[in-house]
Amino acid sequence: MKDVILVQRRIPRCSESENQRKLAELRELARAGNYNVVSEVIQTRNPDRQYQVGKGKAEEVAELALSEKPAKIIFYNPLSVTQVYNLSEMCKCEVIDKFQLILEIFASRATTRRSRMQVELAKLEYELPRARKIVSLLKMEERPGFMGLGGYEDSYEQDVKKRISRIKKELSTGQRDSENLRGYRHSKGFSLLSLAGYTNAGKSTLFRSLVDENVEVENMLFTTLSPTTRYLNINGRWTLLTDTVGFIEDLPHFLVDAFRSTLEDVFRADIILLVVDISEPVDVIRKKLAVSHEIFWEQLEKATIISAINKADRLSPEELSSRLKSIAYLAPNPVVVSAKTGEGLDELKDIIYSHLPEWKRFTLELPMSGESMSAVSWLFEEGIVHSINYGNTVVMDVEARNEVYHKARSLEKRLSFR
C-alpha cells in the first residue's frame, strides 16, 4: 500500500457534516485505490487560481510531503492543469484530484476489454480540454526530442480527438450487441431487474442474498465495476437480476457517459431496486437519494422504482420508522430489508412480483397425443404450470405471458380438430 496525503478545500459556510462526509468519501476512495492515508490537510476558503488552496497552505502541504514522503497527494477539489503543475513543482510529488483517483480505481478494476476501453475513453475525455495546456506547460521547459519545433498543441489535441472517436466507434458496436441481447431476453419472457444505488449501499450483498450466490462483496467503494447478471426466480417467474456499479456524488458527466454501458442495465430494466443504506445519518441518505433521482431523471426510460431500505438490522424499530418517515418522499415503494440477515427478502420478492409485467392465467385442454406432450413440456419451460391433470385429455392451469397464451390457444384449437 502506498502512502498518500489528502487535501480538501472547503467552501466557506458549507455545513460541517457535509464537509466531513465528502472527506470520508475521499478517504474511502483512497482505500479502494489501495492507498494508505498518512495525513489530511483541510482549508476553508474560496479557490485559488494557482494552487486551489492558499499559497501558505500549499507550502504547508509541501513541507508535509517532504517529511512523510507520500506517493501521491490527492485533492478532493477538481484541479486545473496549472494547479497540478504548480503543486507538483512545489511538493515534488505527484498531485491528482478525486476524478483522477476514480479513473485509477476504474482502471485497476477493469477486467474486460470493453471496460478497459471505457476507462481509456474517460481518461482521454478528461485530458482533452487540458491537452493544449499540458503541451504549453511542457514547452516551457522544452528539451530536444519533445516532438521538435512548431505548433504541436494542435497536433497533440488532434491525436487525442482521433483516439476518442476510434474508441467511441468500437464501443458503439458493442452497445448494439448488448441492446440485442436485452431485446432477446425480453422476447424470451424474462423481466429485467436492476440493482441501483449509491456506492457501498449493499447492492452486491443484496444481490448475493437474492440469488443465493457468492458474488464479490467487500466493504469498499466500486467493488462492482462490470455488471453481473443472474437468474432470479420470483414466485415462479424467471427474471434477470443485474448488479451494477454504484452512483457517486458529483460524478462528472464524462465519467457517467463513459460508463454508460454499466449504467445502461439500470436504465433499461423493467424494475429498478434502489438500494438505500438506512443506517447512515438522515441528511446523508437524503442527499444520496437526491443524487440517485438526478441520475434517473436524466436517463430513465420506463421503469418502476422499488426502494430496498437496506441495513435495517443496525437500527432500533423506533429509529427506523422515524427515518423512513423523513425520507418517504424520496423513496418510492419502500421495503425494509436486511441483505445480511435475510430479513424482509420475501416481502421484497412479493412487491417485485406485483410490479412485474402482467401474465395471463388460463386453462388449456389438449388431447392425449405425442404432440400434446411436447406442448406440455414447452409450457413448463415458458410459463408457470399451477396444476395438470392427465385423464382422457390433458387439462392444465397455466400462467404465461401474452405471446405464449395466444400460441397455446391456437395449438389447442389445431390439436383438438385432429
Next chain:
Amino acid sequence: MERIIAVDISGRHRHNSRYLMVCAAVSLSVSGGHVKQIHGVNIKPFVSDNPPEVVDVVQMIERTVEGMGGVIIVAEEGDLFNQPEWLSNSMFTASFKYPESLSERMGIEIAHHISLSSRNLLLDPRSWEPIKDNL
C-alpha cells in the same frame, strides 16, 4: 404524499431591447416517483428593461405563487443563479428548496412547458387564428 408548488421562469434573455418573462407555478401533490394530482396553475408575465437579478427572481416567484396555499416552493438551481440552497431559502418568505425527487423534477418540467408556451403565445399575437362562422 407531499404538496409542492413547482415554478419555472421563461424568457430571461433580451428580446427587442426588453426582458419579457413569464413565470408559471404549478401546485401538485407528489409521491416519490409520481405526480399524483395537479391542483392548479398560476401564470404571471413580467417585463423589465434590465436583466433580472436574484431578488427580482425571488419577487417574481413570490408574486406568481400568491394565493396557492402555504406549501413548499420548488425551483431549479439555475433559476436562482446556482446559489447555495440555504441562501435561496433565506430569501423567500415561504419555504423553498431545489428539486430532489423524480416527481419534483417532473413538476418543474410541467411548469417549464407552461411558461414557455404562454410566453410564445404572448409574443406572437399574429399567430392567433380567427374562427370562421361557417366552421
